[in-house]
Amino acid sequence: MALQWYPGHMNKAKNQVQDRLKLVDVVIEIVDARIPFSSRNPMLDSIINNKKRVIILNKSDLADSTSSKKWQDYFESKGINTYIVDSKHSNNMNNLINNIKKEVAQKVEKYQKAGVKNYRIKAMCIGIPNVGKSTILNRFAGKNIAVTGNKPGVTKNQNWIKTKFDFDIIDTPGILWPKIEDEKIGLKLALTGAIKDSIFHADDVALFALDYFKKYYPDKLKKVYNLSDENLGYENPELLLFLTKKSGMKDDFDRMSEKIMMDIRKGVLGRYTLDQVDEVENAIN
Numbered sequence: 597m598a599l600q601w602y603p604g605h606m607n608k609a610k611n612q613v614q615d616r617l618k619l620v621d622v623v624i625e626i627v628d629a630r631i632p633f634s635s636r637n638p639m640l641d642s643i644i645n646n647k648k649r650v651i652i653l654n655k656s657d658l659a660d661s662t663s664s665k666k667w668q669d670y671f672e673s674k675g676i677n678t679y680i681v682d683s684k685h686s687n688n689m690n691n692l693i694n695n696i697k698k699e700v701a702q703k704v705e706k707y708q709k710a711g712v713k714n715y716r717i718k719a720m721c722i723g724i725p726n727v728g729k730s731t732i733l734n735r736f737a738g739k740n741i742a743v744t745g746n747k748p749g750v751t752k753n754q755n756w757i758k759t760k761f762d763f764d765i766i767d768t769p770g771i772l773w774p775k776i777e778d779e780k781i782g783l784k785l786a787l788t789g790a791i792k793d794s795i796f797h798a799d800d801v802a803l804f805a806l807d808y809f810k811k812y813y814p815d816k817l818k819k820v821y822n823l824s825d826e827n828l829g830y831e832n833p834e835l836l837l838f839l840t841k842k843s844g845m846k847d848d849f850d851r852m853s854e855k856i857m858m859d860i861r862k863g864v865l866g867r868y869t870l871d872q873v874d875e876v877e878n879a880i881n
């Protein structure tokens with residue numbers, strides 16, 4: 597795989613986050629609920645350090661709800677309040693907002709005691725592209741706003757986004773990527789559409805997907821592709837070829853691979869989570 601974790605870009609992003617961290621009361625970390633581990637940067641915990649933080653497991657409508665609850669319990673066991681959110685279909689952010697406010701209530705009280713009236717909480721949103729950062733920020737702002745976070749280098753100024761609640765959010769232009777060069781993490785990012793399709797071959801992504809779904813969601817595979825238990829016993833490449841032929845694509849397994857990838861991404865196979873709490877040790881350090 598021709599992929600690098602670009603330490604130069606990463607350092608820049610890290611510095612940008614660290615600079616802005618000084619200006620905020622709380623960090624709102626947004627992850628894709630289907631990949632709560634693989635959509636996080638492993639350095640993030642040390643970067644954020646002791647700053648108050650909440651985690652949003654967004655796109656919960658696409659994720660396996662049992663897994664989302666396990667991830668919520670996991671992160672909360674590490675002391676980070678975690679919220680299961682579907683920002684596409686629900687614009688009710690009140691519960692989330694009230695809880696974010698609770699995180700920083702002590703600080704706000706301190707300011708109020710010191711005579712600062714109407715203190716506006718300052719927050720920073722962090723998340724890799726496609727986790728739904730813009731959707732959530734738009735919900736907070738109550739209107740469509742341009743989020744620069746996905747275009748590294750476009751904005752050099754500090755951009756504060758005013759929300760319709762009593763807090764403001766600073767936009768972070770850099771992206772702290774997960775460890776894409778770890779092949780499993782990369783394949784999970786590819787399968788959910790978080791990284792460009794050109795980074796991995798579709799057949800590698802499809803073979804990974806078949807392997808994972810055989811293990812964790814065999815019934816979904818059987819139902820959607822009309823497979824028997826015997827078919828599920830095939831080795832992954834054999835199963836891919838079988839599916840290719842069965843779908844009338846002759847031996848064009850590239851085309852079938854893309855179909856499998858898109859089916860899973862679009863939720864044709866239903867809800868799924870690609871990171872299992874018990875398989876990931878120390879997701880939070």
Ligand code: G4P
Binds near residue numbers: 655656657682683727
């Ligand atoms: P980003 O800023 O982090 O890059 O993400 P953005 O908000 O642009 O969202 C990326 C895609 O994910 C968008 O879909 C958006 O609608 C979708 N999305 C965001 N939050 C959720 C969620 O909670 N559930 C689901 N199912 N989807 C979510 P798109 O196809 O690029 O655009 P659109 O056609 O939906 O507008």
